[in-house]
Amino acid sequence: MKLLDSSVPDFLASLDALTHHAGALDESVDRAVADILADVRTRGDAAVLAYTQKFDRLSAESMAALELSKHEMKAAFDTLDTDLKAALTLARDRIEAYHRRQVMESWRYTEADGTQLGVKVTPLDRVGLYVPGGKAAYPSSLLMNAVPAKVAGVREVIMVVPTPDGVKNATVLAAAHLAGVDRAFTIGGAQAVGALAYGTGTVPAVDKIVGPGNAYVAAAKRRVFGLVGIDMIAGPSEILVIADEHANPDWVAMDLFSQAEHDEVAQSILLTPSDSLIAAVQASIAKLLPTMPRKDIIAASLANRGIIAKTRSLGEACDIANRIAPEHLELSVADPEMLLPLLRHAGAIFMGYGSSESIGDYVAGTNHVLPTSRSARFSSPLGVYDFQKRTSLIHVSPRGAATLGQAAATLAYAEGLQAHARAAELRIK
Known part of the structure; x- marks a missing residue:
């Protein structure tokens, strides 16, 4: 990890260089996606079937053969072991309870002359949910997207999930059952985004597309935005830890690992005024890294974009955090409430030594779909409000x-x- 010191004159320039992520769109990917979307818009089901055979090595005579039944999703849940069932159910219940507090209500007021003004709040009719398949299968992300949509009152949630070589992830199907997904198709890539945006003979057109995906999925979402809504274009995962001298160095190191293990361009940052903690965390990284199954990815991520910065105070650390506007911000300090008023920009703030980011990823109940790449300066976590719209009322x-x-x-x-x-x-x- 790069070592920085906020007292050095070129500190901010060095910090900005290390935290900058261009996120440039690959032109070859964009051109390929444009062709796929045009084909899906023109040929519908036939195009989706052809691309599914080409990219996922999955042949089917009709789109009906690629649709998952509710019975199959329920059966997948029933096959899970008891602990996994309980964990998924706990996550679903907590996500639902938290998001029920976000539901917006319609309102009106009457002026002295009898004129009425107000807002009518309405859920979206139909939402498309992209769920990664193959090596990257995230049932937790499915819950984070589908449950708020259902809480908002969305009438129909359509899931698309690629199943390369026909291999289905039972935990993803089980999560779809728990979340109340209405229809599901084993398709993926830009062709699935196109099917959701334009509609085909079998896949209905939706009003908004949410959920993570690879570069082709992200490029497709960019291109269909405007015809449909999208949630966001996510960048690499990020964590920033502000820690005092009493923080547990092993905990801090593992929290830095938790984002670094996503991929080589994920970013992990530690800000602290404590020299002793910096030394202890460095020792913990050296000790714990060899024990991690994804140690090569973690090591590359920390080498590429990892930062440990010595700050003059915790207050200055908060100023720096506001500049970075991280996806995940941990306050590994004795009194996190003292720092909270100083913080303006973060996707989610984890307060206190015991609040690991991983709890938020799975079972805290808050949404783990968060703004990245400094977009926390102007955007918010995914929530019920992303699945409701407001109409002005004038009488x-x-x-x-x-x-x-x-x-x-x-x-x-x-x-x-x-x-x-x-x-x-x-x-x-």
């Missing part, structure tokens, strides 16, 4: 039409929009 009274209409007409004439002005004036009595 103008006769008195309001007279007083507001005159002002509206004046402004419309000033903008040169005479029809706007006359529409308001005709209602003045």
